[in-house]
Amino acid sequence: MSRQRILAMGLDRDSAYAIRNIFEFERHDIDVCTELDVARDVLIERTYDLLILDARVCSDEDFDMVDFQLDHGLNVPLLVLGSENTGLRRSLRTRQGIEVFHVDLDGHQLLETVNNWPSRNKQETIA
Numbered sequence: 001m002s003r004q005r006i007l008a009m010g011l012d013r014d015s016a017y018a019i020r021n022i023f024e025f026e027r028h029d030i031d032v033c034t035e036l037d038v039a040r041d042v043l044i045e046r047t048y049d050l051l052i053l054d055a056r057v058c059s060d061e062d063f064d065m066v067d068f069q070l071d072h073g074l075n076v077p078l079l080v081l082g083s084e085n086t087g088l089r090r091s092l093r094t095r096q097g098i099e100v101f102h103v104d105l106d107g108h109q110l111l112e113t114v115n116n117w118p119s120r121n122k123q124e125t126i127a
Contacts, residue, residue, distance in 0.1 A: 004050055006030045007046075007052070009033045010054040011034070019052055023114070036064075040068055048076045053079070055081060066078070077098070077100070
């Protein structure tokens, strides 16, 4: 397992910290955010391996994380948590290199997915 730098974004403080708390005993570097504007600023300032989103964030009319990344030359994969019944699988798709993954509301599945995620440092070393 490699250490990941993750930005976790929830609809509110409780949901954002619930995502972070799943990783309580893991060695990942996790930042927490509840506002789209803050998330955009943080993505520009820091390099992340993964952006974990509460699916409810994606239903906000201002949600634009894929387009925002494309506009700013970023490429942080999105892992949408709890999107199995929201219709997001159809509306939020991979575009121009931005990977979008969907994970059910299952803490074990989320941990397994993230713990097996290749970190950017590992990818850059291979390239």
